[in-house]
Amino acid sequence: GAGVSQSPSNKVTEKGKDVELRCDPISGHTALYWYRQRLGQGLEFLIYFQGNSAPDKSGLPSDRFSAERTGESVSTLTIQRTQQEDSAVYLCASSLQGTHTDTQYFGPGTRLTVL
Amino acid sequence: AQKITQTQPGMFVQEKEAVTLDCTYDTSDPSYGLFWYKQPSSGEMIFLIYQGSYDQQNATEGRYSLNFQKARKSANLVISASQLGDSAMYFCAMKENDYKLSFGAGTTVTVRA
Numbered sequence: 001g002a003g004v005s006q007s008p009s010n011k012v013t014e015k016g017k018d019v020e021l022r023c024d025p026i027s028g029h030t031a032l033y034w035y036r037q038r039l040g041q042g043l044e045f046l047i048y049f050q051g052n053s054a055p056d057k058s059g060l061p062s063d064r065f066s067a068e069r070t071g072e073s074v075s076t077l078t079i080q081r082t083q084q085e086d087s088a089v090y091l092c093a094s095s096l097q098g099t100h101t102d103t104q105y106f107g108p109g110t111r112l113t114v115l
Numbered sequence: 116a117q118k119i120t121q122t123q124p125g126m127f128v129q130e131k132e133a134v135t136l137d138c139t140y141d142t143s144d145p146s147y148g149l150f151w152y153k154q155p156s157s158g159e160m161i162f163l164i165y166q167g168s169y170d171q172q173n174a175t176e177g178r179y180s181l182n183f184q185k186a187r188k189s190a191n192l193v194i195s196a197s198q199l200g201d202s203a204m205y206f207c208a209m210k211e212n213d214y215k216l217s218f219g220a221g222t223t224v225t226v227r228a
Contacts (some may be wrong), residue, residue, distance in 0.1 A: 031214060033214070033215075033216075035216075041220060041221075042119075042206055042218035042219055042220050042221055043160075043206070043208075043216070043218045044218075045215045045216065045217075048214055048215065050214070056214075056215075059215070089158060091160060093160075093216075095214075099214070101148050101165075101167055101210075102210075102214070103150065103162050103165055104150075104162070104216060105162060106152075106159060106160035106161075106162075107159070108157070108158060108159045109158050109159065109160075111158070
């Protein structure tokens with residue numbers, strides 16, 4: 001079946017602009033995650049959605065970052081007033097239930113460059 | 116404190132030989148999961164193998180096996196019969212009693228013909 005998809009694959013923006021990144025999880029997966037990967041580094045957790053529960057936003061680095069999810073489908077990550085330090089690859093993942101034994105499957109990522 | 120430590124920034128391996136990638140972890144939770152992912156230059160994260168903390172046997176998936184030493188808190192990945200397509204970044208990750216994956220810094224593997 002289809003995997004996790006993300007759009008756009010690449011986004012170049014100017015400092016101070018807002019950007020919106022989209023994630024389509026695997027159908028039937030109730031858990032959705034956003035991570036950030038800076039160049040040459042591992043992934044940092046940003047936010048987690050599980051069904052209709054309140055999201056865990058504990059990884060969001062500042063109030064310029066926000067995310068929404070419609071039911072158990074599409075999610076958007078919004079970064080307002082982008083800064084050069086926001087340049088990174090933003091990866092979305094989904095899993096069946098969100099338990100600690102659950103495997104997370106990742107999308108191809110959105111490479112964000114802030115000039 | 117770092118939850119996942121990968122001490123090898125880069126490794127070279129000859130085609131058809133085996134390579135071991137080190138991973139040590141730190142947790143006080145009795146229940147946790149350990150994962151290895153592969154990230155080729157294309158950037159996608161590909162799930163390779165999973166080991167649960169209560170699993171009695173080491174996990175294996177095709178050419179991938181996990182050398183799980185619970186007392187030492189290590190979960191090394193062994194790739195047997197390396198292929199050129201195995202050249203990539205490899206990440207060890209852990210989930211404790213929640214859902215967040217904590218990632219190591221990664222190890223770059225380059226397979227030589």
